[in-house]
Structures are given as C-alpha cells and as structure tokens.
Amino acid sequence: MSLCYQCGKCSAGCPIRFYMDIAPNKVVRLIQLGLYDEALKSSTPWLCAGCLTCSARCPNNFDLAKFMDAVREIALEKGVEVKEKDILSFHEAFLDQIKMHGRSYEVGLVAEYKMKTLNLLQDVDSAPGMFFKGKLGIMPHNIEDKKSVRDIFKKTSKK
Amino acid sequence: MKPLTGGNMRFGYYPGCSQISSAKEYDLSLKKVIGNLGVSLDELDDWSCCGATSGHVTNHKLANGLAMRNIMLADHQGLDNIVAPCAACYNRLILSQYETFNHPEIKSEIEELLSTKFEKDIGIFNVLELFMKIGLGKIVENRKRELSNLNVACYYGCLLVRPADITKFDDAEEPTSMERIVEATGAKTVDWNHKVECCGAAHSIARRDIVVDLSKKIIDDAIAHGANVMVVACPMCHTNLDMRQRTMKKVYPGHKEFPVLYLTELVGLSLGMNEKELGIDLHYIDFKYDDNIIKNTVA
Amino acid sequence: MKIGVFICHCGENISRTVDCPRVAHFAEGLPGVEYSIDYKYMCSDPGQKLIKDAIREHKLDAIVVGSCSPNMHERTFRNAAVSAGINPFLVEIANLREHCSWVHDDVEAATEKAIELVRMAIEKVKRDKPLTKIRVPVTKRVLVIGGGIAGIQAALDIANAGYEVVLVEREPSIGGHMSQLSETFPTLDCSQCILTPRMVEVYQHPKIKLLTYSEVVKVEGFIGNFKATIKKKARHINEDLCSGCGLCITKCPTKKKSYNSFEENLAFRPAVYVPFPQAVPNIPVIDETVCMYYKNGKCGMCVKVCDRGAIDFEQKDTMLVADIGAIIVATGYKLYNIEKATPESKYKGYGEYGYGKYRDVIDGLQFERIASASGPTAGEIKRPSDGKEPKKIVFIQCVGSRDPSKGISYCSKICCMYTAKQAMLYKHKVHDGEAYVFYMDIRAGGKMYDEFVRRAIEEDHVKYIRGRVSKIHEENGKYIVKGEDTIAGMPVEIDADMVVLATAMIPQDNAPKLAQTIGIPYDKHGFYNEAHPKLRPVESTTAGVFLAGACQSPKDIPESVAMASATASKAIILFASDTLEREPVVAKVNEDLCAGCFYCKKVCPFGAIEVRDIKDVNGIIYKEVAYINQGVCQGCGTCTATCLSKSIELAGFNNEEIFAEIAAL
Amino acid sequence: MSKQKWEPKIVAFVCNWCTYAGADLAGTSRLKYPANTKIIRVMCSGGIDPVFILKAFERGADGVLVSGCHPNDCHYNAGNFHARRRWDLFHKLLDFVGIEKDRLQFSWISASEGKKFADVITKVTKDIIALGPFKTYQDMNAEFTTVFPEFAEAGNKEIAYEEEMTNG
C-alpha cells in the first residue's frame, strides 16, 4: 500500500469516477492514514467495477483494483454500512445462485435481486426481450456436483 | 473440411454461464466457426460458475476457490488448455491460476479448500488467442464472403488484455490482435479511442444508469470514427452494448441503433454462414448482411 | 634482518588497557628483533626522533610500530623511516588503539591480543620487500567524447590551459541538445545566442582538433597512456575544399526525402544537408540512404553546382589513432519517446497518451523547436497537424519519469523547470491562450528556480493541476485530457488543442556500448557511474576517465557546465607533472609458473591483465602467459586469489607475507 | 582473567577500504567486543585466497571471519562480487568435508558500520565458543587438499562462465 504515491492517475482514468463520492486514490490515502472508517463507508469501493484500468496504468505498479476488493471484504467483515446497497444486493444474489445451482441462473438472480431491493420495475426493459428471443431459460442450469460448490462457499464463508 | 496442418486441434472448453443463456449465439457461432476451421472443443464436464465480478469483489478466497474448481476439473479431465470465450471468465481463471501458482500461501489455502493438489499450469485462452492459435491463414483460405463494406470497431473492453503482464498476449493500451483477426475476414477496421474503455458490466443490473452512460460513450466514439459495426469478444460487453441500447434510446432520445456482433459471428459471416446459423437474429439490434448490402446500420 | 619495535602509549589511550612495557619487552625477545621500546607519543616530534635515532643507531632494516590505525599515522611513520634511510614499505603498523585498547576492557586479554598483533606485524615485516612507487609517463592530450555544451566547455577550458584536445562528435555538428532549445530557464535567454559563440571558439581554437561525424571505436591503455581509435564517417564532401556556401543544399532535388532530426521530425531535409544553419563546422553531409546518386547513379546536381569541386561520392570512412592522457565523456542524453508522431509512424510506447498516434501530442524537444525563432514555424506556436494556433495547451510532467511501471524510477530533474518555461513562452506568444500543467510535485531546487515556477503561476497565470493524467484521446480535433485534481479531489477533463509531454531524460542509445569500449561502469538505466556520489562526482572509477553533463544523470545546463569545468581541472591536475606516481601495491605474474589459463584476466575488475607471448630464441611463440599492466592494476588481489597455479603475487600482500601473519597467531 | 578457561582463536580477513575502516570506527566509538579475533588486512575481499583460510585452521584457528565491502560498494567495483561467488562454493565444500559451517562466517561491513563490526565479532565469538575447540583439522587435512584443487577449478569455471554471461 505504501507503493501508492498519490499521483491520481488511477482516479483520472477510472470509468466510474464521476459516480463515486470520493476518488479511488483518496480511498488509498485514507487507508494509508489509518482512517479505515472513512474509507469503508464511501461509495467508491462498491461502485468500482473491477475493470483494472487503474492497476494497468498505475505508474508505481500498485494494484488498486485488488486493493478495492480487499477494502470491500474488510467492510463486509466489519459490518460497515454499505452505501451502494443495490450493488451489494446484486453481488449477494448472484453468488446465491451459484451456491444453489453451481452456475448463474438469471431468472433466479433477477427475482432474488428484486426481492432484496424491492426495486421491482428496474429491469423490465430487457427481460421481455430476452424471453422473446429465447435466451432466458425458465429453468436453472444445475450442475451435478453441487455439493462441491456449496462446500467452497461454506469453507470460505466469513460469517 | 480441410484438415489443419499438424492434425486436428483440440481445445478444452469452458463456456461460462452466459454462454448457455444470454449469450447463446456466442456459443453457437463459436462452435460453428471453429468446427468449420477444423478445430474441436471438449467441454469441461460439470463446470461451475467462475464467480465473476461478484466473487472477487466480495470474497477473495471464495473467488479463487470457484475459479480453481474448474482448473481442477480440467486437470482431472486431462486437458492441457481451456478456451474461455467470456472475458470475465477468462480474466478470473487466468488471475486465480496465476495467484495460485505464484503465491505458495494461496496455493496451499486453495488446495486445502478443494482437497486437491495443483501441479499442472493449464493454458487459458480467450477467443482472440484461439483464432491466433488456429492461424489467421485458415480464415483467409476458407473465406467465402467479401466483407470489405464493413468498417469494424474492435472493442476489447477492460478484462481481456489486463493485466498485460499476466495475460501477456497484447498491448494493454493499444491492442491489435482483434484487428488482425477482423482484417483476415476481409473487413476493414477503424482506429478509434475507446477500445479498452470499461462498459461497467459489473453494474449491469444494479446501476443501469452508469452502464448506459458508459456504453453510450463507447458506441458514439465508434460511430464518430466511421465504424458501421462493432465487434466484441465477451458476452457481458455484448449485453451492455447491444441490449442496453433499448434503455439508451430512452435516456438519450437521439440515439441511433448500432449493431454489435460477436467476433465469432463476423468470422462466421466471412466463412459464408448465415445470420440464423450464427444466431445474429437473437441480437437486440438487427444486423443483416445480404452480400454487399448493409441494411439497418448506421453509415 | 634487524627489526625495531616501537610501542606507543597514545597518552593513556593505549596504555590504559594495554600493558605497553610488557608488550615491548615481549617483542624484544622475538627472533629478529634488535631493538624494542615503548613511549608516550610516538607520532610526536620527539617520538619520531626516537624512531629515527634508533634506526640509525641500531642499523635497523625494518620497523614495526604498535600504535593507532594505519589510516591515522602510517604515512607519518613511513616518512620518518625514509628520512632515516629505510624503504617505506618496510614499515608495519600493529593497530593497538582502534582494534585493541579502545574496544576491550580487560587489561590481561587486551595485552595478550596486543602482543599477538605485534608478533603478526613482525612476521610480516620480515617478509616485506622494499618497493618503489611506480612512475608512468603522461600524454598531455585529452579526448573529449560528445560535443554538447558539456563537451564544449570541457574542451575550451583544457585548451585554454594550453593542452591539446581531440573533440569527437557523432553528429555532423557540435552543439548537442542545447542548440535545439529556444530560450533557457531561469533567465529566458536565447539558447543559440549564448551557445553559438562557444561553438565557433571551439572550431577556431588552435589547441582543439574537432572531429565531427565521428565515433570512438576503441580505447586501449590506461591513465596517462590511452590509445584511442576514432572512426571518421564519410561525409562525401571534402572538408578542405568546401566553403559552406550551401548551394548544393538548395539545389538538391530530394527536398522532402527525410525527416529533419534536428527539428525533431517536424520538418524535412534533403539528402545533402547541414543539421542547422549555425552548424559548426558549416559543412554539409550527404545522406547515402536518401541521395539519388547512391540509389540509381543518377542526379549529381550537387556536383554540378559546387564550384569548389568539394563533392566526393567515393569518400570512405577513415580511422584515426590518437595518444591520449585523459578522457572526458560528455555524450549527454536523449528523450524517452519511442516513436515520434510522424504521419506514417505506428503507435507504440505510451499508449494511454496517444504518444506517436496523435500528431499534436508532442514532447518537450518538439515544443522547443516550435517555440524557437529559427524553428520550423519561425517561433510561432502552431500545431503540427494543421498549423493552427492552439488556444488551449496542456503540459504533462513526469511522463515516463518516476514511473517504475515503464521502467524508469528516477526523477528527470529538469522537466519541472522546462515545463514552466515552455508554459510561460506559450503564454507570452499566445496571449489569449490557456495553459495547464499536470504535475506530481514541483522540483525546482536551484538559484531563482522556484521563483521562476512561481512566476509562471502568478504572473503568466499558468494553471497548475496536481495529478497524473490517465488517458488522452482525440475527439473532433480536440484532445481530451483526463486527469484528476488530487488536491480538490475532483476529476478534470480538458479539451486541449495541443499536448506537450515532459518525457523522461534517458541515456543515449549507445551509452552502454561506449562504456564497454572505454571500460567504465554504468547503472541499470545506462547512465555512467561516478566514482563516489559525493566526493568524486565527476570521475569514473576508471583512473583517467571523467564524466561531464547529462551522460551521468539528468542535468540542466548550469550543472552540465559546472561538471565540465570540474572534469577539465581534473585533467589539468593530471597533467601538472610529467609522470604519474602510484602506490606500488600491484600484482605481478611469475611467467615461469603461469599456465596460461587466463582466469585472472576474466576476473580482473580493471582489465589490467593482458596476454603476452613468450618466444624462444628463434622468435617462435611457445607459450602464452598473463601479463599485468602496472599502470592499470589497482592492487585488489582478486587475480591472486583466482590463480590456480599461484603464479601471481600482490606486492605488499603476497601469500608469503599473509601466511607469516597467520603463522604468528 | 584466569587462563584455565578455553578461549577460541579467531582470524578475521578484512578488506582495507570498508571493514578495516569499520573496525577503526568501532574503536573510535569505543564499542566493546571480545578480544579473541585478530585482524589480517588485505586490499579487497576478492583477494582472499581460500588457502589463507585453510592455513588459518591449520595454525589452530577455531574460526574464521571474512568481511568486505557491501556488494556494489566495492572500492574495486567487482572484487567482492568474485569473493562472494568463491565463498559460496567454498562454504559448501567445508560442509562437505565436515567442518561446521559456522566456523567460517562472512559479512559485509562498511566503513561507517562500526556498530555492526562489534556486533559481528561478538556473534562470531559466541558461535565459535558454542562449537568448542576445533581439533579435526589434522584428521581431514589430507582429504581436504585432495578436494581442494577441484573446488578451485570449479570456482574458476563458474566465474569464467558468469563473466561470459555478463559481457555478452
């Protein structure tokens, strides 16, 4: 983490920068200064799309994208209140599908996501199209050895 | 079908979740096209989801575990390499494997998690590398259609070439491998700005607003540089850039529809296959290629 | 052999923990010791007199002094011995203070150790051989490699002191990068105006032999006695006949055949050219790769117009050999740019900034040419792509520098300053223009330097934004510069008309090769290494080779000039006497024993070992052996430890002497 | 101090420019360390012949320390680099013939590291005391000298190889 010399190149190139409350480099700075709470409650780590633009361009080879992964993980462990709840709900719903079926199941995902966020109207513009084109399966794709995947979840669970 | 030099090529195949649902046409066209070029794919038995963005953004160990389960299956199945057509899967698999083999702590952690031992480094290829391995000459030789009316914007997105020191196949800022493949089909490529810009795929559902803005910028830049079609090599990119144009039209009233193809579909067209065979009719934005006539595309 | 032993108390410094009389008494009983005594202050005048008297009185052949570290007073005691008639290398010091009394508390243990140290010294001195300092003659001529401002300054200083200089420049003209600059910080005086007179002075100086369009291909020998081989490339123009009228240049039909490298590829030049109008010497060269005569044997226009008959298509490269006493390396730097933005060039390198892809994204030297009154735009600020005056210009600092991901960890040191200068020049020329500078830190250490940067901000209203730019892309003829103002914590996007990148200063392409030719070390980037970063900053570790200017690390003009004058004085110091005197601690090969394996040659860090043929009476070579050049050998002894047949001895530290010390334990 | 107790004999081969000066600094700083070690000065650690060490053991030394400039600080540019390669091999050889590795120790001590010098001497002395007197030299002497030429040969070959690699 001391690799970051706060040049700001990461923030300058971050595609999501305009939607974030503080710049990605500032998240690093706050952690460098030991101000964990401030960093963890910002929306930035949640909005980060993991696109690796920052890591690819960082002049000092600091892997900021991976750092963001770690910040989110710590925030979840510490139970810090998440600013971008919808995003977290999405990730949770996505992982739940994998836990259940071994593969992602889009109908289940959307259903669960909507249950979590109560944002029932959000996806109407694409789903009908997808059904129409025969792309969204009504049934989930289950793998055979679901237990092995569930085990991975169980063993890595933080709760 | 002409045999390839050095006999038939076989690759392991990790389709990834999108390939069996929202990106059916990618799966379809991939299999068709490379079959035509004399290459066959062995699908990984009982593969599971790589965890995608949601995995690594929330739980590092889980993410590695989900990805490495598939590497383990590939090893058990005796595969030396696997093709992962989705950029996100490709990125997850290659990074997890890299971490596993370069960090002894992570290796032992994952080995314990999956009760296995990792010895073999499995080659992980994306579709671009797959075409490179097959050889561009093969495409040229088998070309049936003249695609020279197409001005193609090649879109790599963020996860295909990054991090360049691990993926090691192309330049991170100005990659050119996709252009070379497209040029092998006889189509033209345009030089544009946003070929490695992120479309925000991870937030496709939760923050539609962001994704629409970002995708709009990408499409506009391609149009501004004279492209009449865009080619992608990732189902997530495709979802955002094709399907999201529906929302785009609402948010940006003047938006004109712009066709987005999978790289495999474009290659398929040049090999003489039709839209239906390649699943192009499943796209949200229509694209018809009736020998030298481009209809319904922004010129 | 009669040995004298002198044990010093150093006031109480030694005698507090070492029983000095007992040590002296013990030594007295050892074989070979003729005389032994202890005394309060050996280095004092009475102490030295005591030593001298004892030498004379007891007819001593060698002495051992038990005192402080040899680093302190070895020279004192050697001088005393010499004045009493003993060879200085028959003096050994037993370090009883720093290595004994000061580091131990126990009197018994310290005394015992002192006794052993003295005994070891006695055993060594018994085997010491008288040595004389080595004298080597000095050729009083300096080879200066590189004719930038550093090379020019060094050459002039040395020549003005009355010594001969051979100045070798790779390009057709001297002047280096300084001749390309517009105005120079921190005074904004015109670069050409202050440089050109010096270039002319070099050309006219009777003591300077100027070899342009030439390269040093081989260096042999050692300090005071180098032999340099210089390749003079064919100009295809007879320098003695040419009057520099320039007619051939104006008439040559290949007007736009190649990029003008002096103009940083912003202009073209014909096959026959001088790099720039004020070139020294003002004699053109013909570029064989472009000239039509070399392509198809046709044209010959230049021959027709030249009334002096100076064109010579048959001219060949020639080799010159010069005897040289000292070498000054002043080969300067180049910019990290990978590829310039020429219309055909492929984009590579700094992909995210579109460097080499967008024609209006240029580097610092290109801006210097655009701002220069003698440049391709006659000093008007215009974009290379369409010749329009840019109304919004962005400067980006630290491009490549301080960027380990691109392989450069260091700060290029001058770009903060020249960026401020260029932004200022822009504002002076384009009054309604806006100038932005993206920076990480401002490094403006120097007299009037920070004031200069402040002036750019306060008086010329250049907008400084702290943060590195991530990406530049083009949109409708504008360059969208995406940055982050890390102080405000806000993203910034500027739609600029032109972007200037302050790219890193890196060594010349051939820097490592030249270093290998001369035999000097260089760092991982290719900059030449100084002998000591603080105390010997202008010397290389190879004796007689000095470093000036930006070839050692990024430098501005004042520093380059200061270094150049320092190297000149180092060379002049060397020439102050006719011969060089060196410590005689050098290695020597026993030719009878040498097996000719040349492992020693491989390990010698100074390249002091050569192959020598041994011939029989008929002059037929029957054996090859190692030969150590005493002028080059620095006496490290690495060869002696490497030699399997034990054929090499290091004077003053030979195996016998060391074994004797070990045996005395 | 009574003489009954066994005191180890230790020889330190040090280079003139760095470690010798470091030892001087330990003195000027009045740092204390055990008196068992005697210094033999050579110009460069690159010039220390393995034979010196064998001789020292032969003459009854219980331990040997070799110390020079830090890598890259060498007064002679590269002498200590050769030393390091040679010692790596030599150390392996000692192990091979059954001399405890700790009897021969290496360190890099610069002219400004007086404290380090004192610490190293203290540590080496402690290590050697722990190993006890060195008696086996006579027994293995014969064996050693037969192995030695091969070792030296191997060492030189490696140096030569290394040089070829670095010079192109």
Ligand SMILES: Cc1cc2nc3c(=O)[nH]c(=O)nc-3n(C[C@H](O)[C@H](O)[C@H](O)COP(=O)(O)OP(=O)(O)OC[C@H]3O[C@@H](n4cnc5c(N)ncnc54)[C@H](O)[C@@H]3O)c2cc1C
């Ligand atoms: C954009 C820019 C603006 C600058 N502005 C200023 C300023 O305003 N003020 C200031 O003080 N400094 C400025 N500088 C710095 C200045 O250019 C350098 O400090 C100075 O030129 C260094 O001089 P030099 O003689 O060491 O090297 P150079 O000028 O590089 O000269 C080296 C010479 O050696 C020759 N050479 C190279 N290799 C060989 C070889 N193998 N054999 C023979 N000859 C060889 C080269 O052809 C060249 O002529 C600027 C630099 C840049 C990049």
Ligand SMILES: Cc1cc2nc3c(=O)[nH]c(=O)nc-3n(C[C@H](O)[C@H](O)[C@H](O)COP(=O)(O)OP(=O)(O)OC[C@H]3O[C@@H](n4cnc5c(N)ncnc54)[C@H](O)[C@@H]3O)c2cc1C
């Ligand atoms: C806190 C600090 C830390 C530093 N650390 C470093 C570092 O780590 N590395 C580094 O390279 N540099 C360092 N420096 C800088 C370094 O101290 C100077 O570069 C260096 O000492 C300058 O040497 P000088 O001979 O020019 O001047 P000085 O050291 O100032 O010597 C001038 C001498 O002239 C004498 N004098 C003054 N006036 C007269 C007179 N009228 N008549 C006769 N004698 C006179 C003075 O008594 C003095 O002895 C540091 C400086 C400071 C303040």
Ligand code: SF4
């Ligand atoms: S680009 Fe790298 S060094 Fe710069 S602020 Fe971002 S993480 Fe830090």
Ligand code: SF4
């Ligand atoms: S990885 Fe996250 S922080 Fe980095 S550029 Fe992408 S979105 Fe921004």
Ligand code: SF4
């Ligand atoms: S070569 Fe002839 S024409 Fe050309 S400058 Fe010299 S004298 Fe003039």
Ligand code: SF4
């Ligand atoms: S012969 Fe060559 S140099 Fe002379 S005028 Fe013709 S092209 Fe130019």
Ligand code: SF4
């Ligand atoms: S001088 Fe300034 S611009 Fe140049 S590398 Fe150093 S800090 Fe960056």
Ligand code: SF4
């Ligand atoms: S005054 Fe000193 S501390 Fe401040 S910037 Fe300059 S060198 Fe650095």
Ligand code: SF4
């Ligand atoms: S190492 Fe010894 S034997 Fe071999 S060449 Fe050198 S001096 Fe001769």
Ligand code: SF4
């Ligand atoms: S003593 Fe050192 S410098 Fe002299 S010849 Fe031997 S290895 Fe070279």
